[in-house]
Amino acid sequence: MHQPMAGIRMVEVAQFTFTPAAGGILAEWGADVIKVEHAVAGDAQRGMVNHPKDGTFQPIMDHPNRGKRSIGLDLAxxxxxxxxxxxxxxxxxFLTNxxxxxxxxxxxDVDDIRKANPDIIFVRGSAHGQRGPWAEKGGYDGSAFWCRMGSAWGVTPPESPRVVSMPAGAYGDSMGAMTIAGGIAAALYGRATTGQPSVVDVSLMSVGAWAFGLDLGNAALTGAAKEPVPLNQTMMNVALNPTVGHFRTSDGRWINFTMPxxxxxxxDVCRHLGLDHLVTDERFDTAQKLMANSAEAGRYIADAIAEKPYAHWIDHLQTMEGPWAPVxxxxxxxxxxxxxxxxYLSxxxxxxxxxxxxxxxxxxxxxxxPDTRRAPQFAEHTDDLLRELGHTDEQIIQMKIDGAVT
Known part of the structure; x- marks a missing residue:
């Protein structure tokens, strides 16, 4: 299969998911990604015992580190x-977080690494960017991406006793890693066409702001988002559009319609829901009337879906024209x-x-x-990589004795 990054080599000094997952993506695109881990502890994420593990396989490590080679180095x-x-x-x-x-x-830092290779593309993943009062502070997607950049605000109803958390682990991290990978691809193209290596920066804040960008743009224009508004009021409420909403089935599952x-x-919705008589109903027979009576039309749809179980609708709605999805x-x-x-599953x-x-x-x-391969075990490729650099077995043994490598 075509791997557009074949022949590209990346050195990664990074931990956890946000930045390392970009290396995993490039590895799937064909790059040789060398993961540098602490000579004793390895990537700090290897020790997260609150995540499932079976033998050597641990999704929290294999998800961001697929296809890489690992070397244990004491950089001190x-x-x-x-x-x-x-x-x-x-x-x-060179990739680091x-x-x-x-x-x-x-x-x-950039100048340090470019003393060894002036043409290397230097890539930084961070929580808050490289400038400003928070530049020195760490963070995770739950803080910098989700809470600080509006997503938590957007999904938490005003009356909720708690802030709604991210829907899945490494949620912002995984999106951010894709952004880093795209930035690297652009930097490689730029170097190939201009000869100039870039310094690439992506932060969890920048990714979070981009994900929330439409509402931020609207707020900047109108100032209308300064007070909390009901959950997804503009997107998922049949009071505004009867064919946009979440509808509960008879067995407590949900079906989503998103038909602006x-x-x-x-x-077509009416015919699929056994509501054929509503197609010619005078309350709904023009676009203006349908919008004026959208709440009433939405109740018909909700009641019809509530009469049958989730499995029925999954099968029955396959031929429906408008966009819909099972939750x-x-x-x-x-x-x-x-x-x-x-x-989509490897x-x-x-x-x-x-x-x-x-x-x-x-x-x-x-x-x-893509061709997905497993993540490396800790320091699994140390000897191979050192031999590729020209070190003899005697030198490798001495470096291990000195604690420089694992």
Missing amino acids: TPAGYDVLLELCRDADI FLPAARRRLRL QAFRYFP QGPLDILDDPQMHANG TFPDSEGKERSLVANPVQFDNLP
């Missing part, structure tokens, strides 16, 4: 740091035939030969899904 030692610079000399990209203080202490062009789709949980998604038809062997599954990165080339 001269020998360990020298190996890092050796790796960077032939690399195209270390905080500024750690970058300064370990000599991982209500009058176009209303007749699905993780097990539903894993069984979704559309996921499998498009190769299956691969782990280090013990067991078949595992992960979501593939969302970009496909030439109509083929």
Whole structure:
């Protein structure tokens, strides 16, 4: 299969998910991604015992680190740091999410890395960006992406006793990683056409603001979003559009309709719901009347869907013209035939030969899904990488004795 990043090498000094997952994406696109881990502790995420694990397979590590090679280095030692610079000399990209203080202490800033390779593309993932009073502070997607940038505000009803949390782990991290990967691709193109290597920055705040960008633009224009408004009032309320909303089935599940062009789709919706008589009803027979009586029309739709179970509607609505969706949980998604038809779920062997599954990165080339491979075990490729750099076995043993490598 075509892998557009084949021949590209990335050196990654990063932990957790937001930034490392960008390396995982590039690995699926064909790049050789070398994950530099602490010589003793490895990536701090390896120790998160509150996540499921089976043998060597742990989704919290395999999701962001698929397809990479791992080397254990103590960057605080001269020998360990020298190996890092050796790796960077032939690399195209250096990727890090270390905080500024750690970058300064370990000599991982732009000027430090470019002493080894002036042409390397330098990429930073951060919580709050590189400037301003919060530039030195760390953060996670639950804080900088979700809460600070409006998503939590947007999904939490004013009367709620708690703030609604992200719907899934690493939710903002995974979207942010895709953004980093896109920035890297653009930087590689820019270097190829101009000869100039870029410094690429993506923060959880910038990704969160982009995700919330339409409402931020509207608020900047009108000042109308200064006070809390009801949950999704402008998008998911049949009082405004009878064919936009969440409708409960007889067994307590949900079906979503998202048909902004209500009058176009209303007749077909009615026929699918056994409401044929409403198509010619004088209350709904023009677009203006349908909007004026949208709450009433929405009640008809809600009552009809409430009469039958979720499974009935999943089957029965397949021929409906307007956009709709089942409200699905993780097990539903894993069984979704559309996921499998498009190769959105990858299956691969782990280090013990067991078949595992992960979501593939969302970009496909030439109509083929990516080739997903497992994440490396901690420092799994240290010896191979050191040999590739020209170190002898005796030198490798000595570096291990000195604690420079694992």
